[in-house]
Amino acid sequence: MSGQFSVVSWLRRGLVIGCVAAAISVPSFLSAYAQTAGAEATTSGSEQAETRFTDDDIIEAATFDLGSYLRQNPLAPPDTSSPRAALESFVLLMDEAGQTWREVRDGFQASDSRSLTSDQRRQLKYVLALFGKAKGIFDLSAIPETARERASMELVLQFQEILDRIYLPHMSEVPGEGAGSFLDSQAISMLPERWKIPGTNITFARKEKAGEGVEYLVTSESVARIPEDYELIKTFPSRRDLGDDLYDYYIYTPGNLVAPKWFELIKSGPDWLRHHFLSQAYWQWIALFLLSLVAIAFPVLLYRWERMRAVPVSELRRRLRSLMMPLVVIATVGLFRFLVEGEVNITGSAMVAVGTIATAVVWTSLGWLVFRCVELLSVWIIRNPVTASNSLDSSLLFTGFRLLGLIAAVLVTGYGATRIGIPVYGVIAGLGVGGLAVALAAQPTLENLIGGIILYADRMVRVGEFCQFDEFSGTIEAIGIRSTRIRALDRTVITVSNADLAKRKLINFSRRDQFHLKHVLTLRYETSREQLTAIADQIRIFLETHEMVAESPLRVNLVALNSYSLDIEVFAYVLTADRNVFLKFQELFLIEAMKIVEDNGAKFALPARRAYLAREADGEVQLEQLS
Known part of the structure; x- marks a missing residue:
């Protein structure tokens, strides 16, 4: 009994001691738990501060160090192996770019320097490189190549502002793995074909990558809607308030990412200069109009001045002078585009229009310049003492060079057309369908072209030779693609189509040995x-x-x-x-x-009539000349 009592008493004592220990340890545990939770929260906050994510319910912190990754892999594209990887890559890249951009901008504006330092310029190049990587999640195939670089910068800024204002699911809910995983083809095959951000029309779709498997990109349809979506949502509050709208700053200020100090003159001017119309400030429209006026007036005035100058006697000098106009046009358009895009910073649809028109003019002028250069080369070769300028070889050489120059000009211009989104090769393929109709319509031209080839191939006449056909005769001056020019004896010029001349009987007096x-x-x-x-x-x-x-x-x-x-x-x-x-x-x-x-005592006879009188004497008839 006493033993039983002792056991019970010991159990009671243990229970009391346990309760007391629990009472003492629970607050300590709670305090330690609170400290641990706080440390975890601090750690999470520091990670978010490092990656600049502020809402853990929206975006999960990255699993790798972006700065270290970019330094080790400067040429690596964004991870687009899954919708999650693509979206997370974009957010990481833009967050890094945005912070660096703001630091450079604020530092420059706070300084007294009139220009960026070498370190600031290097940082801006880093920002532009990040933008270039960020655009890798977009399908930009519908944007003309000539405007793709500038348009993609606007798109990534607009898309960033859209993401800052819409609801995003937790990254774990997005199909795929986090940025940096770079899934293999087998893992990618398990993902859906398309994924749409909930509540939006922004769609990531699987796309075949030439020779490199597949990738998930924002579809071209979604890309085309980004400017409209931004205009609808730009007045909504940002879920991540970073101080300002970078896209708004980018399009309404001059310079390349950072406004130059001369922009203070615009800001100190009338307020209406900074009012907006069609995504441009009024001062930008005024600058665009003035620059366009100068860019058009300068070549026109130069052309008029050129027409007033005396024409050089030397054909080689005339060909050299003909190179001036295309060169001036190319230089003028290049300077105009630099000022419009780099200094005035025209953006949006106006930028696309300016870029398209400028590219079309430049490539057309390049085709013109190539043609003139080939002509200059042909004149230089023909004027070479080794080549006789009055021979058929020189004429054939000149015509061949002109055809070569025309083909080269068409190829250069056609390549330029592809740069602005015109499907030239499709147009050429389409011409094959109507080729028969074109051939029938151009039958006289083709006939003359073939006639010229016959004149060249058969070597019937050469330039500088004297020939006769029908009732005409003269010296061959030129054998062209369509016709032949003949200088007649009375110094008039006779033009005969090659097809007609090739069919006639030609007497070539210059070929006599x-x-x-x-x-x-x-x-x-x-x-x-x-x-x-x-x-x-x-x-x-x-x-x-x-x-x-x-x-x-x-x-x-x-x-x-x-x-x-x-x-x-x-x-x-x-x-x-x-x-x-x-x-x-x-x-x-x-x-x-x-x-x-x-x-020898003889004389030449002249056409004449003579009369003789016949007399008979001694049985013989004698003739006497009367006259």
Whole structure:
């Protein structure tokens, strides 16, 4: 009994001691728990401060150090292996960029410096690099390439402001893994094809990545709606109040991310200058108008001044001068775009329009410049002493270079068209459908083109050669793609289509390797047989002994007894291709022939009628000449 009592008493004592210990330990435990919770909260807060997430119900803290990752992998793209990775990557990148941007901007505005320091410029390049990475979560295929860089910067800023104002689910609820996981293809295949941020039309969709599997991007339709969504939501309060709207600051201030000090002049001016119209401030519209006026007026005035200048005599100098206009246009448009985008900071649809028009003008001018450069090259080659400028080869060379320049200009202009979103290759493919109709409509042009090719291929005539066709004769001045120009003997210009000229009978006098010497010497009937023989022999000896006369064929013969003359035909070939040399020799021959006839006591016959009176004497009929 006493033992039982002792056990019970010990149990009671243990219970009392346990209660007392519990009473003592519970407050300590609660205090320790509170300290631990506080430490965890502090740790979470410090992580959020480091990654700049302020609402743990919206975004889960990143699982890796962004700054360290970017330093180790400066060329790494954002993780788009899942909707969660893409969204979290964007938030991390933009949060890092936003803080750095604000630090640079506030530091510059607080300083007395007129320009950014080298460190500030380096930090802004870092910000631009982060923007470039952040745009990697967008499908930008619907935006023209020429405006893609500037438009993407606006899109990432607008998208950031949208995310700051809408409800986002906890990151654990978004399909996929956190940023930095870079899921493999097998894990990605388990994810849904599309995921939409709840309560919005912002959709992430799976997209094939050329040779690199798949990725999740904000669809092009969602990207196109970002500006509209921003305009609808920009007046709503931000869930993460960071002080100001970076997009609003970006579009209404000049400069590249940080407003220059001269913007203080605008701010100190009338208030209406800073009023907004179509996403631009009034002062920006005024600056755009003035810069556009100067950019248009300068080339126009230069062109008018160029027309007033004397034209150089040298064709090479004329071609060199023709390069000035496309170069001036390209330089003017480049400076205009730099001032509009870099200094005035035109944004939005106005920026897209300016970029598209400027790119179209630049690439068109580049095509123009390429054509002029090819022409200059052709003139330089043709003017080279090695190439005869009056030959068909030079004409063919010039035409070939012009065709080459035209093709090069079309290719350059076509590539420029693809830069502004025009599907040139689709247009070219579409032309094949209507190619037959075009060919029929352009049949005369094609016929002349083929005729010109025939003239070149058959080498019927060369530039500078003297030819005759039908009743026309003259010197070939130019053989073009469509027509041939001939300088007639009366110095008029005859233009004949290549197809027509190729069908006609052409007599090319310039192709003769020898000149034909053929003359008929008409002597009177009073010339005796001895005189005829002597005259023919002496003329034959003169020709046979002259070095310019071919040995064969060579003939000097009495060929006819005409009604009023005895005809001696001279037939020979003069060894020269120069007409002037031939004419000199022919003149020498005719003078020598006259001397031979006179030396032999004979005379040349003239067309005449003579009357004879017949008399009969001693059984014979005698004729007396009356006249």
